[in-house]
Amino acid sequence: MSIYIALLQEQDAVNLFQFECENRTFFEKMVPSRGKDYYHFKYFRMRHSELLKEQDDNTSFFYLIKNNLDDIVGRINLVDIDKNKRKAHLGYRVGESFTRKGIADKAVKLLLQEAPKLNIREIHAKTTSNNIASQKVLEKNCFKQTFINDEEEIEFNGQKLKLIRYIWN
Structure with missing residues (x-):
């Protein structure tokens, strides 16, 4: 599938x-909920405006992953930008009906091309530790695993999971 980021x-x-409402249940299987208020348009609109302000301030950049029909198939972001150290943190999510199509991999590649700009x-x-698909996407895009803390566990959906950290430069 052909995609671009906007x-x-x-x-x-x-x-x-x-897109967020349609994929809420799917996303909440993998990441903590954004809270029930997020799925009320008035609150969502306010949050959307806050993200645009962060983007205007160059402290974060938020991209939509779109297909050739201009449908939103996912999101990919650079957040917590440290301008002095020239570093940021990556986050992404792909809608349920678009998984297993290489979209996350392609979107990360596109975002890495934007980073120097x-x-x-x-x-x-x-x-x-249980998100093998995300680990593969990061490693395929030259992210290097830097840290797994056996003592740092989070509980999510009744499972104890470790966080795996990566870096790209």
Whole structure:
């Protein structure tokens, strides 16, 4: 599937809200919930505006992953940007009906091409020990595993999981 990434815009709010609502159950199997308020459009719209402000301030960059029909198939972000150290943290999610199509891999590749234009030379990422798909995406895109703390566990959906940290530069 052909994809591209597009910087988040104000006019994306309605379609992004629909994407998030359609994929809520799927996402919450892998990452903590954004909370029930997030799925009320008034609150979502406010949160969307906050993200756009972060983007205007160059402290985060939020991208939509879109297919050739301009449908939103996922999201990919660079957040917590440290301008002095030229580093950021990566996050991404792909909608349930678009998984297992190489979309996350392609989106990460596209974002890594954008990083130098944003003056970012180092990107950190983390995933859980049970998220093999995400580990493969990061490793395929030249992220190096840096740390697994056997003592640092999180409990999520009744499972104790370790966090695996990665770095790209």
